Amino acid sequence: MQERERDRTGQLDRRSFLGAGAGALAATAAIGPEAVGGQAPAQAEGAHRATDSAVLAKRKLGKSGIEVSMLNIGTWRSPGVERLLRFAWANGVRYIDTAKSYGSEPAIARWLQANPGARKELFLVTKDHPRSPGQLVEQLEKRLEALKTDYIDLIFIHAMGDHDFATEVEWPRSKEFKEAAEAIRKSGKARLVGFSTHHPRRPEILQAAVQGGFVDAIMLQSNPWIAQEDAMNRAIDACHKAGIGLISMKQVAGNMNLDEVARRLPEMAEKKQTPYQALLHAIWSDERFTSVCVSMRNTDQIRENTAAARSYKKPMSRAEIDRLRDACIAAGPTMCASCDGRCSHAAGTEAELGNLTRFLTYHEHHGYRSEARRQYAALSAAARNWKGADFNAAREACPNKLDFATLLPRADDLLA
Ligand code: SF4
Structure with missing residues (x-):
């Protein structure tokens, strides 16, 4: 299945x-x-x-x-x-x-x-x-x-x-x-x-x-x-x-x-x-x-x-x-839909939470592992650094209600 x-x-x-x-x-x-x-x-x-x-x-x-x-x-x-x-x-x-x-x-x-x-x-x-x-x-x-x-x-x-x-x-x-x-x-x-x-x-x-x-x-x-x-x-x-x-x-x-x-x-x-x-x-x-x-x-x-x-x-x-x-949404995770990036704003971070979850999707769901890592590596250090971000606020703001607390550490593990 x-x-x-x-x-x-x-x-x-x-x-x-x-x-x-x-x-x-x-x-x-x-x-x-x-x-x-x-x-x-x-x-x-x-x-x-x-x-x-x-x-x-x-x-x-x-x-x-x-x-x-x-x-x-x-x-x-x-x-x-x-x-x-x-x-x-x-x-x-x-x-x-x-x-x-x-x-x-x-x-x-x-x-x-x-x-x-x-x-x-x-x-x-x-x-x-x-x-x-x-x-x-x-x-x-x-x-x-x-x-x-x-x-x-x-x-x-x-x-x-x-x-x-x-x-x-x-x-x-x-x-x-x-x-x-x-x-x-x-x-x-x-x-x-x-x-x-x-x-x-x-x-x-x-x-x-x-x-x-x-x-x-x-x-x-x-x-x-x-x-x-x-x-x-x-x-x-x-x-x-x-x-x-x-x-x-x-x-x-x-x-x-x-x-x-x-x-x-x-x-x-x-x-x-x-x-x-x-x-x-x-x-x-x-x-x-x-x-x-x-x-x-x-x-x-x-x-x-x-x-x-x-x-x-x-x-x-x-x-x-x-x-x-x-x-x-309830059957998620449906990943980033590239809206206006309100997740990062709500979370009070410069990290590009939408891109991080998007590249995780390429890696985990589509099998484009090297491409996912390449795009992750192309981000600035600030865009990758989600430490201190308010995950709850980000989730609340996201139209797809992404579980950032779970997804972002996984992005680091797989893409960094
Ligand atoms: S709020 Fe959700 S859909 Fe919008 S950029 Fe962030 S992760 Fe993507």
Whole structure:
């Protein structure tokens, strides 16, 4: 059970959860909403052509009007990407998310070369880290080379705000980014331009994009309860009204006790729904989001998440979402959701409690041990020093009610 939970957890964090090849285009005519759930992976992967009935529902991406799968597959450090892409394609996913730093572009390129017919149906997104927005124009050429394609559908500046928040918060309303975006769209090498962000102050970055008026789409860390908090809610609303397409990512990280969630929400069993499927339904209930990015790292996760997309018929009520939130938090630990860092403020410490628990999640739940240690080592000494922090105040302030008294010593043990 532990392994099963551990395995499932990955699907709900950023490059995970809510984070697959088109080589042998999948699914036979038999693959529909029901057939997918009961089909052995090998059978689905062996199928050769997708049918309309297999394609997942789509939503319009902002004012671009382009329709994209409501579920997309993130490919950060995914093992066996080509196999996963085949299976995701067979199960109706038509949107793939990658980035220069993910290392998955060559596998996507191989898959595309083996399946040239897939390109037209696919919404392909990649990202890069420019030193300034204008550099994105030349970086796009490199991304096309890596993906071995003439165009991509959307290019993002990756992790806006992470390198230098004060500078980067200005980019979405800057002349330089505007001119780069216009040049890229005009070239036809990327149809749309935007950015991704999980920065704690991302509401300010989103508002800057509304002011700039030239960004097509934003992928942001969110979940159904953070999206309702004041600053985030206002920023998401403003983007939606401005026609900026929104994609949700990194919804949940960390292991939840799935049995505990199910015990608290017996209606899930009646609906034959898993906690992660309920969480996806809760995200799709917010129509301001076009799609959800999930790193699906095995065929079970692809099957579970695509089945959730097929069974989504109507928005959950606020009361249902609140009950799901309470059950998820009670079945913790659900890890840092990268809010505005209020835990550190409440605890009276300069230590970055959110980052410390996030890196612990990478280490313990996703198996990215060296990456977790690398990111921990990159923090300043003050950001790592949580001694004297008021854990109770931090827990009270945290939307995910993290047990810092337990988690922070563990972070030290495993990451230092
Ligand atoms: S309060 Fe919670 S969700 Fe927010 S940064 Fe801190 S640990 Fe993360």
